[in-house]
Amino acid sequence: xxPHDALTRALQSVADVERREVDPADDLARARSxxxxxxxxxxRLGLTGVTAxxxxxxxxxxxxxxxxxESPGVELVAERFEATPYTFDLxxxxxxxxxxxxxxxxxxxxxxxxxxxxxDFVGKLVILFDTNPPDGREIQRDGxxxxxxxxxxxxxxxxxxxxxxxxxxxxxxxxxxxxWDLGAMVAFLGSVHVGPGAxxxxx
Amino acid sequence: MRDDERSTEFVAFxxxxxxxxxxxxxxxxxxxxxxxxxxxxxxxTRLYLAWPRVRRADSALAYARRSLTHAFxxxxxxxxxxxxxxxxxPAAAGSEPVGPEADPALRxxxxxxxxxxxxxxxxxxxLRHWHxxxxxxxxxxxxxxxxxxKSQNARALAHLREHLGALDLALExx
Numbered sequence: 001x002x003p004h005d006a007l008t009r010a011l012q013s014v015a016d017v018e019r020r021e022v023d024p025a026d027d028l029a030r031a032r033s034x035x036x037x038x039x040x041x042x043x044r045l046g047l048t049g050v051t052a053x054x055x056x057x058x059x060x061x062x063x064x065x066x067x068x069x070e071s072p073g074v075e076l077v078a079e080r081f082e083a084t085p086y087t088f089d090l091x092x093x094x095x096x097x098x099x100x101x102x103x104x105x106x107x108x109x110x111x112x113x114x115x116x117x118x119x120d121f122v123g124k125l126v127i128l129f130d131t132n133p134p135d136g137r138e139i140q141r142d143g144x145x146x147x148x149x150x151x152x153x154x155x156x157x158x159x160x161x162x163x164x165x166x167x168x169x170x171x172x173x174x175x176x177x178x179x180w181d182l183g184a185m186v187a188f189l190g191s192v193h194v195g196p197g198a199x200x201x202x203x
Numbered sequence: 204m205r206d207d208e209r210s211t212e213f214v215a216f217x218x219x220x221x222x223x224x225x226x227x228x229x230x231x232x233x234x235x236x237x238x239x240x241x242x243x244x245x246x247x248t249r250l251y252l253a254w255p256r257v258r259r260a261d262s263a264l265a266y267a268r269r270s271l272t273h274a275f276x277x278x279x280x281x282x283x284x285x286x287x288x289x290x291x292x293p294a295a296a297g298s299e300p301v302g303p304e305a306d307p308a309l310r311x312x313x314x315x316x317x318x319x320x321x322x323x324x325x326x327x328x329x330l331r332h333w334h335x336x337x338x339x340x341x342x343x344x345x346x347x348x349x350x351x352x353k354s355q356n357a358r359a360l361a362h363l364r365e366h367l368g369a370l371d372l373a374l375e376x377x
Binding site: 007008009010011013014015016017019022024025027028030031032034035109111112113114115116117119120121122177178 | 210213214217218221222225226227229230233234236244247248249250251252253256259260269270273276277306309310313314317328329332333343344345346363367
C-alpha cells in the first residue's frame with residue numbers, strides 16, 4: 001500500500017490549483033444546444049425509420065403478438081434491424097448498435113452517457129453468443145425457455161438458439177438503471193436471430 | 204420531466220459539483236487544464252442529456268464521476284497523438300498550486316509522473332486513491348476485470364514511487 005496521506009498530498013498538488021470560476025449558465029447553454037441538436041437528429045432519423053418500417057415492418061408485425069412493447073424507460077417497436085450475423089425483429093428506441101462481432105453485439109443509448117468504446121459494456125446492452133450452460137431462474141415465454149440471473153446492477157437473460165440456428169446459447173446483459181425491465185428484455189431476446197456467421201465467444 | 208425543472212436541477216448540481224469534477228479531470232489529464240476543461244464540459248453536457256438517469260442514480264456525483272472517467276478515456280483515445288507533444292512538458296500546462304501547503308516542486312514532479320502513465324492507468328490511480336473507490340467499483344467503471352485494476356494499480360504505484368521517491372514522500376508499494 002502507498003501511505004494514503006503522502007499520495008493524497010502528491011495528488012492534491014495537481015488537483016488544488018487556482019482556477020477561474022465558471023458560470024453554470026455557460027454549461028447550461030452548451031447542454032441545451034446539444035439537446036436541440038439531438039432532437040433535430042432524432043427527428044431526421046425518425047422520418048427515415050418510418051420509411052424503413054413501412055418496408056420491413058409489415059412482415060415483422062404480422063409475426064409478433066404486438067407491434068410495440070412498453071417498458072418503464074425503453075420502447076421496443078416492431079422494426080427489424082441487422083447487426084450481422086445477428087438480426088433483431090424489435091428495435092429499442094433511443095439505442096443504437098455500437099459494435100458488432102461474430103460473438104457479440106454492443107448496443108448503447110444515443111444520449112452519449114456511456115463510453116464510445118464498444119468493448120466497454122458499462123451502461124449498455126450486450127448480446128453474447130457462447131456454449132456455456134445457462135444458469136439462474138428459469139422462465140418460459142412463447143414456448144421457449146429463458147434463464148434469468150443477476151450480478152451487481154446487471155441482469156443477464158439467456159436462451160438456447162432455435163433449431164435452425166447455429167447451436168449455442170444467446171444472452172443479453174442489461175443494466176437495471178436504464179429503464180429496461182424483464183418483460184421487455186424477454187421480448188427483445190426472443191426477437192434475436194442468430195445467423196450462420198456467428199461464432200462462440202468465451203463468455 | 205419539464206425542461207425548466209431539468210435546467211434548474213442541472214444548474215444547482217453544476218454549481219455544487221463542478222469544482223470537484225474539474226479537480227478530478229485535472230488529475231486524469233495530468234495537469235493539462237485546457238484538456239481537463241474540455242472533458243468536464245463534455246461530461247456536463249452528457250449529464251444534462253441523461254438527466255432522468257442522473258436523478259435515478261443513488262449518488263448523482265458518483266454518476267458524474269463515472270461519466271467523467273468515460274469522457275476522459277474517450278477523449279484521450281481520440282486526442283492521444285495530438286497531445287503527445289504537449290504532454291511531454293506537463294509542468295508547463297497547469298496553474299500554480301494554492302493552499303497553505305502549496306509546493307511547486309512537488310507539483311512539477313507529480314505532473315511528470317502522472318503524464319508518463321497511460322490514460323487508463325491514470326484513471327485507476329485517480330479512482331482508487333483520489334476517490335477511494337474499491338477494486339470492484341473501479342473495475343466496473345472502467346469496464347475491465349478486478350485483476351486488471353490490481354495489476355494496473357500496482358504498476359502505476361511502482362512508477363509513482365520511482366518518480367516521487369526523490370522528494371522523500373516515503374511512498375511504499377507492496
